[in-house]
Amino acid sequence: MIKVLHLLLKFKNERLASGSDTINEHKKIAEEKGRLIWGHSSSKSTKLMSDKSRALYKNQFSKGIDTYCFFLTSIKGEQELYVGKLSEIYFRGEITSASPLKKFIPSYYAGNVGTGFPADKNNTLVDVSNFFKVDSKYVSRIKVRSSAKDFTSDVGRSSLFYVDINEDLEKLLIELLSNPEAKFQYEVEQEDVPDDVTVKDKPKDKPLKRLGSSTGSYKRDSKTSKNAIVTAKYKCEVDTTHENFVSRVTGENYVEAHHLIPMEYQDDFDTSIDVEANIISLCVGCHKKLHHATYSVIEPLIEKLYDDRIDRLKDCDIKLTSHKLHNYYK
Template identity: 30%
Template sequence: MKKVILQPIGNDNSIDNFKEKNSKRWAESTKYKKDWEESKEAIVLFTHDSVIFAKATISSIETSNHTKYPLNYYYDDIKFINIPFSKLRKITNFQDIYRNYTILNKSMSQKILDYFELLELKIYKKDEDYQKDIGEANLFDIKDESETPKEPKKGKNKSYYPRNKFRAKLALSRAAYTCEIDSNHTTFISKATNENYVEAHHLIPFNVQSEIDYNLDVTHNIVSLCPNCHKKIHLASFNDKKKMLDTLYNKHLEGLSIVHLDIGIDSLFSIYSE
């Protein structure tokens, strides 16, 4: 069973700093050597200011000549998340404050892993509902595209941006219900549309809407993907995503500039690298 480790980053570090300098490595003093020996392949949760802001898997642990911090651990699969520490406290009945590197015991680790699994399932369930709604939407009901972003709605745990199923349907129909990565990616005939089944994906994702002045929920920003490519663009390693983004960006460049969303390929890469 995998272990879960809490790694607070000190107040002399900011999250931005961490993203810049430590995106693959964390250094620590020998004080934690024994703990480190037990840490391979563990899941590490980085905390700062009572928020768990990143989750990663430790891939290897090495020593260096650095006098103060001679231990380096390298990790893969880093995901920036934003979960209040209080949430985990509820799940595990944590008593401590955990100011230091801490390997959690078996039962706490398991509870946390279960929680993350559930969290991921919930996200997929939501997207499934959305794809189903799109299939059933009537194309004639499409309203004008508005360029001002909608206000986010307050959900149970976090706020979210409402998505318009009619626009998504229009985008899929413009792509002739083919996968925009490769039109040979055929799937099956959807009961709802009587067309090849594809899914709608927002090329510039909603998690950056608050930083962008124009509405992301517009047809030019919605791409049509086969379910496999859709999963891939969400879950693959950054290098694999890069090739897909290149293809999709070039296809949509003209449309994106019409709706003031031409953010440049490098910005798009950096959004997907997190």
């Protein structure tokens, strides 16, 4: 059996003039468009990837083989790892200056794409979907094919690597990409939010709908959910004594984020319901109960959570009656 070849790009997370940085600008495109074209910069005029290697990847794409591109950087001495499902690879010049594909490239360098070297330093561009952060422990599960070294060791000065991944990482990616809710909760856990984060309840504009989605499919911001969990001190807000296990990511009681007003009802409101005031920190059992139990079982829980949150929701200009909330769960 032929082993699937994946790709890894090492990059520097640069601070931009706008105050943003490399990661956040790429995340923004991925979230808004549902797709991202990442330009891998190089001062070299020659290709970083051979035609033969690209042909191998294209063969995998044509056969529907799940192929991943990993993005590795270091922030304050700590490695950060991101991943996207890879669907195409372009060489410099293949995306022209007038190409509609440029809308999937961050604006801070999209203008240079297709203008020719040296203005266009984007040597190789990768087209990915489902871009998200992965626990850095998986860095050791990715090995350079030519040397079998992982990225916790010295792999040389190159920034583009042909890589293999181990079974644990492959299973994780298959699970997360097949289960959007599990993927979202995983992304929430990966968000780095300080314990002393301050949340101010105020109205926010409605979030964007997912590109090409049906009515009601609004995107959720994982950092907003993590803010809500941290301000709840990683406690279950139905019952603070509910403790399942300690998360190996946060070192705290494991909880999940739940939107009290489900996001599918965003169209019923004039402002965003993806706000901390509408996000409840729940243990796994209570979270599953709210999603799957009969109404008679969850009715008192909904009433409790409504009473706990109605004042905060009002501060966000979210007009909600108890009757309306209960109807969402019937």
